[in-house]
């Protein structure tokens with residue numbers, strides 16, 4: 133059981149060596165519902181260094197036998213966990229909406245994506261992992277194989293509290309690693325429910341561990357712990373770079389997926405209704421809290437006014453409220469801190485001279501951390517709201533004279549995660565595919581909504597330049613051995 137009741141409070145436990153245990157710190161912290169100020173979702177462990185040490189040592193001990201299992205046997209555990217998670221979609225999605233505000237429909241969709249991720253990687257346990265390479269010595273046999281890294285530390289954010297932990301854990305596990313997970317504190321309870329599915333699937337003790345608590349403490353414990361062989365992280369650039377420096381100091385492998393400032397280009401031959409719908413979905417779904425969310429909307433002057441009107445007409449239909457209410461299209465910001473960040477960027481946009489076209493206000497103040505869907509125009513590429521990741525429902529319209537200018541503006545960012553173009557012109561498409569510096573390049577489709585079977589990751593400051601998901605994940609979670617036999 134992943135929780136205990138302590139003076140009528142539901143307290144989520146750590147998962148160490150196959151058991152749900154309280155921290156020896158005897159301290160817990162509260163997880164709050166951003167849609168309902170004052171409502172506590174539950175409590176999680178404020179873990180100690182000793183807690184983490186126990187988890188890392190357990191992982192080390194368990195990994196040896198786990199790595200020796202046949203891939204198909206490891207895959208069977210993931211298939212069982214997938215079936216259990218599928219049975220629990222409503223319960224896990226409820227925790228997600230309660231902890232970070234995502235609408236219940238989106239939360240159920242994400243949890244179903246977690247089920248699919250487990251099933252995809254279960255299959256990886258029976259696929260080829262190397263090549264036979266002809267040696268120049270005709271009497272010799274030369275081939276490659278892959279071996280697990282050992283114990284992988286997993287640090288995850290609050291915005292996809294099921295999909296991201298699973299798209300890191302599932303490949304780590306199928307390729308023979310053990311894991312220690314430190315989830316975002318804002319979504320610790322949701323993560324414990326995912327871990328409980330792996331526990332109930334009978335995964336061997338120590339192969340999977342979860343230690344909750346402050347990233348600044350437990351996250352740094354993780355990257356500096358001698359039993360941790362690699363780190364995979366998704367979150368802010370600030371934290372990612374800190375982890376990378378610590379990983380390099382120890383000489384361990386690291387993987388970072390960080391921020392984005394994702395552009396959409398609307399060409400003068402675009403389907404403007406499609407472009408407006410995709411801009412709203414890509415930019416405002418999940419309250420804009422996706423690293424792949426649309427934020428810069430670069431529109432050709434010939435269609436600017438028509439597109440703007442379509443966008444505003446659709447934005448005005450957006451309903452903001454509690455993610456459990458069926459009429460809600462957009463939930464609250466994930467936390468009070470995130471709301472304050474978004475409001476500060478909106479103020480910055482006004483101060484720097486951008487024109488607030490729609491939204492920009494905090495709403496339902498007495499209920500939760502809600503902000504209106506927001507769009508600016510008359511912004512310049514140098515403005516803060518056009519350069520920095522806001523991680524909220526804020527769109528910035530930018531007008532251009534030519535497609536060459538549009539592409540140049542789209543590339544004018546320190547980030548390079550996802551980018552979309554709406555056009556019916558093959559020349560525009562090919563130029564965009566070839567010249568857009570982004571890991572995810574999408575034609576007549578929104579910038580968000582990546583599929584689990586395809587490589588995911590960014591260029592420039594969005595990533596450490598590896599790729600997650602799909603078959604690409606094997607590159608990070610294994611090491612290649614080139615074997616020569618005479």
Ligand SMILES: NC(=O)C1=CN([C@@H]2O[C@H](COP(=O)(O)OP(=O)(O)OC[C@H]3O[C@@H](n4cnc5c(N)ncnc54)[C@H](OP(=O)(O)O)[C@@H]3O)[C@@H](O)[C@H]2O)C=CC1
Pocket residue numbers: 287288289290291314315316317318345346347348349350351352366367368369371372374375389390391392422423521522523
């Ligand atoms: N690219 C992406 O997918 C995401 C990007 N972001 C960006 O990050 C910003 C803040 O979001 P947030 O979730 O707080 O992102 P953070 O980078 O602050 O947190 C991500 C994870 O890192 C942990 N962490 C925090 N500080 C440290 C540290 N010093 N060492 C090790 N781990 C640490 C967090 O733990 P804890 O929760 O306990 O602090 C959490 O588990 C967002 O506004 C957005 O810009 C956020 C989420 C996803």
Ligand SMILES: CCCCCC(=O)O
Pocket residue numbers: 292296366422423424425579580581582
């Ligand atoms: C970390 C961000 C994940 C984005 C997944 C999506 O766009 O659907």
